[in-house]
Each structure stands twice: as structure tokens, then as C-alpha cells.
Amino acid sequence: MDFRDDANLDASQVENRGGGGRFPGGGLAVGGGAAGIIALIAALIFGINPGDITGGSEDPGAVQPSSDLSQECKKGSDADQSENCRVVGVVNSIQAYWQDTFQESAQADYSNARTVLFSQAVSTGCGQATSQVGPFYCPNDKRVYLDLSFFDDLQSKFGAKGGPFAQAYVIAHEYGHHVQDLLGTMNKVGNDSQGAQSASVRLELQADCYAGVWAKNAVDTGFYEKPFTDAEIKEALDAAAAVGDDRIQEKAQGRVDPESFTHGTAEQRTKWFTTGYQTGAPDRCDTFGGSI
Template structure:
């Protein structure tokens, strides 16, 4: 997973820090990434109400990204510094989706920023701690990411990890942003649990969108060459590690399909692969027929 040394990075797409004031509203954060939104996983495993973990706060002022802008200027920086790698991945993902929207004659793609945080962050979807894991908030159109999550992906979920596992997580969350722009999220409603629920279909489609970007990433100009077999295996391993069945088996010792929110390990790898092999977002229709 090597970036082109001369690729120009746009660090303005990634914010650092938190802060905010308390206001009502905002809606529920949409999870996925590698583990999905951990609040929802906690709900199905421990009976925790996600609303108890996510308050109703929204950002009031963003900390400047001057440090990232100074450190993350080229693809060479992305190969050396983790935060810069995140910038490079985000830049590539958004470059792809901007072109995809334009090619399909849709209204212009609206960029979503990624905010890196530690311990706690306030969002339009609530106050989230690092325990929530990566998530997308439609209320403020941001992806939230604590980089420490990727250590947990290996230690708690048994994934092998690696740079491309991280890229898969970010691409999945931007898949939710695409769903938000296209209005797909409206199809879920309150259908949030069960093996064929709207929530599962939404998450599997985000996995498929992550695969689509993976196939097309080299054409965005940020990568030196197509991803390797090892890169793809890192993504597939991460997707499998956080299937509902694997998570429930590890936590409960049994599997309850009626509590599924993200799909099984097999489904998650299947839909990522569908996106990767086709490279076509139109092949990611998880809302029609069997999944």
C-alpha cells in the first residue's frame, strides 16, 4: 500500500481534536468501519442502550489542522506517518466518489471531513468516547476516528490488522456518507435488527462501496500501484473479524441472528469482494433480494 511520493495531500479534509457545546437533536451515528459502531455492538451483546452512550452534542468550532497541513504534504509523508496515511486514504476515497457521482450524472458529491480524536469527541450525533469505535455522523457529515481503535481491532477482535485494514475501515465509513447523500439511509427506518434488517443491508452496502473504492483507488492518483493480494487479504480479514456471528460467539458463546445489525463474517467479506471485483457501485444493491 504505497502512495505516490509526489502526490499532493489535502490535509484540510482531516480535522484534529474535539470540543463543542450542547444542543438537542442530531440523530444516531451510523457505524460500520471494522467493528461497526461499538455502541450498537454493546447494545446487542450487553443490553446497553446506545442512547446512553451517545449524548446530544454538536461541534462548536473545529481545531485548526495546521499541524497536519505542515506534516502531511505529499504521498511520501503518507508512507511515513500514520495521520498522513489517513489523510491520503481520505483524499483518495473522496476523489473517487467525486468522479463517480459526476459520471453517473448525479448532483455534485459533497465532501465529508474525518475528525481524529482521542478519548472523547462531541458530534451532532452525540458525545462519543473512544469505546464507540469509528463511525459516521449524518448530522454533521463527518467520519470520526480514534486511531487507537486499530490496536483493539487486533487485540479484541482477532484481526491481523495492517495499513489496508485501516483503509478498509475508513472506506466503509465513507460508504455511509455516500448512502447519506443518496438518501439510502432513509430506507432503514426502525428496521435495525435481524438477519435481513435494513441495518444489516446498509452495513453490507457500505462494505461493498469500500470494495468499489479499493478497485478504483489507483486511478485517483494517490497510489503508486494497485493494491496487492496481501492488502486485499487485510481488508477481508478485518471484515470477517467483525461479523455479527463472530462477535456474538466471542462475547456470548452463541449466535443470535435476530440481534444482527451488521451482517455475518461471510456476508461482509462477500459484499466487499463484490465491490472489489466489479468496481461498480451499481453492483452494491443490498436492498433488493437475498443478501
């Protein structure tokens, strides 16, 4: 995943509230009993609203001080050398794509959503969250939250192969939720239902599809030297499969319960990312019509 060396990075799109430190204890925890399993499943497969797990709502202004990434992350060459700067480059590319797409379609105005890098815990517009929630998008403050230790857990706890493009897929998935928020999709369908054909599953699979759409068009944003390789796309597909509801449940409780699905199976997640990637067209990401 090579960035163009001369690409200008916009570090203002990423806040660093302690992210990248990989502090001990920042990983994902498994709770006991049925509630713990449900929380595990909800948290580990890219939950949207941490308030669903932690409860309550926090003042989005009550946050930890952010360190400035602008001196560290200036050019694409920096993104090839630093994990924090790679996040900046990925976020910049994703938002450049959606900015152009919204402008062309005239469906709505695209407004940037910041990514917040944090370690262990963070205060958000959706409530107080910990690393146990995993990466998530908060519609209340229009931010993506990411503890980089999640990517270590993706490999060690879920058996994903990992890699830079697996990280890019996760980030692109969360920005898919931002797109859904801007288009009003979230408000229309909600995200609190469960089940194999539920609105929640369809919402998550659409975000996977949107991630694939960005991947297909990423080189056109000007941040990458060349299209992604087959090996890089396999990193994304491997990550998507690793966090399928069926695999998470099998690992957590030894059985699969489709009635409690919230994000889709491994097969569905890879299918919809592939649909987005092969077509490169957001309008092919209609996961709400018919069977999924």
C-alpha cells in the first residue's frame, strides 16, 4: 500500500489523544456470561454507538488533549514510515473519494469526519468508551474512534493475517457509517435490531460494501502510487471474514446463533466488500432490498 511520496497529507482530519502508544491493557476483554458474550460480539465487530454498551452520553467537548500530527505527517512518504501518518493518509483518501462522489451525485453535502486515535479509554459524544468497544463511529459528534491496539487483537484474538490494508478496510468501514449518517440511512433503518436479516446486519454489510467501493477508486484520489494488489485486497477480505458474526460467536460461545446476528456472517462480509470493490459503484451497495 504505497502512498505517493509527494501527496500532501491533511493531518487536521485526525486527532491523536494518545493513540499509537500501544499501552498495556488497551486490548479487548471478554466478559463472563451471556451479557459478556453479547458485549464481546457487539464490541469486536465494529460497533457504531459505544453508548449501547457503556450507557449514557458525554459532552463531546470533554475530551483528552490532542497532540498535533501536522509536524509528523506532511507527505505521503511520511505515511509509508509511520502508523499514525498511514492512518492520516487512509482517512484523507477515503474522504477525498466521498467528497467527490457526493458532489457528483448531488444527493447531499459531504462533511469531513475526524478520526480520533486513543488509548484505553475516550470520552465521546455517544458516551464514555473503552478499547473493548473496538473501532466505532459516533453519529452524535461525527467522529471515528480508533485504538490502534485493535489491529494487534485482530490478529492475536481472531486469527486475521492483518497488514496495512486490513487496517485501511476497518477505517473505510467506519467511514461507510459516516456516509450512511449523512445520507440519512441510519435514521431510516436504525441499528438496534438483531437477526440474520435484520436492519442492523444490512447496515453493517452496506458499510463493508462502501469500503470496497473506496478501495476500487482509491488510486484516483491521488494519495496512492498504484491500485491495490490482489494480496492487499486479500488482507481486507481476511479481516472481514475474521470478524463475521458466525466466527465471533463460535469462538466466544462455541455455537452460532443467527437470531443474535448484528453484523453479518464471514461469507456475507466478504461478499459485500467484494461487491463494492468489483463494481466501484456506491449504488450497487443496496443491502436493504431482498435477501442478503
